[in-house]
Amino acid sequence: MELSDEEDEEAPDAWLAEKDGFTFWADNPIELLGLAAVYEDARPEADRPYWWSAKTVRERPSLREQLVDEALAAQDARVAELAAQREQDPVAWEAEIRAAFCWAEDEIHAAVHLKLPRVEMRQILQDPRLADLRDQDAPQK
Known part of the structure; x- marks a missing residue:
C-alpha cells in the first residue's frame, strides 16, 4: 500500500502488486484483485498502458x-x-x-x-x- 500525500487530503491511497514484471495499481484491494484476475485471463505480453483493454488472441477459453x-x-x-x-x-x-x-x-x-x-x-x-x-x-x- 502506498499512502497518499499528506498535503493532499483528497488523493487516494494506492494499492500495488507486482507479478512477472508487471506492476498493478488500484485505488482499493478489490480493484487490485480484479486487475490481477484480468491479467491472469488476458496474459498480456508486455506491461504497456491499457494492456487490459487490448485485443488478445486466445489460445484457451476465457x-x-x-x-x-x-x-x-x-x-x-x-x-x-x-x-x-x-x-x-x-x-x-x-x-x-x-x-x-x-x-x-x-x-x-x-x-x-x-x-x-x-x-x-x-x-x-x-x-x-x-x-x-x-x-x-x-x-x-
Whole structure:
C-alpha cells in the first residue's frame, strides 16, 4: 500500500502488486484483485498502458467461459446426484427436497438452495410425493 500525500487530503491511497514484471495499481484491494484476475485471463505480453483493454488472441477459453463450464458441470453433477439418491434412497431424497422448501420461500429459492436449474426443480415437483409442495408454490388466486 502506498499512502497518499499528506498535503493532499483528497488523493487516494494506492494499492500495488507486482507479478512477472508487471506492476498493478488500484485505488482499493478489490480493484487490485480484479486487475490481477484480468491479467491472469488476458496474459498480456508486455506491461504497456491499457494492456487490459487490448485485443488478445486466445489460445484457451476465457475466464468467463471456464467459469461457465465449471458451473454447468457442477450443476449436471448435482442433478445426477439427486437422481441417483431418488433411486437409491427415496426417503432421504424427499427429505432433502422438503428441507430446501423449509429454507426457501418458493420454487426458485429452493432450486438455488439445492443448486439445481429451475427446470429441474419443476420436474422434481411433478413427483406425486411432492404434490403438497407443488400446490404451496402455485400462485394464489
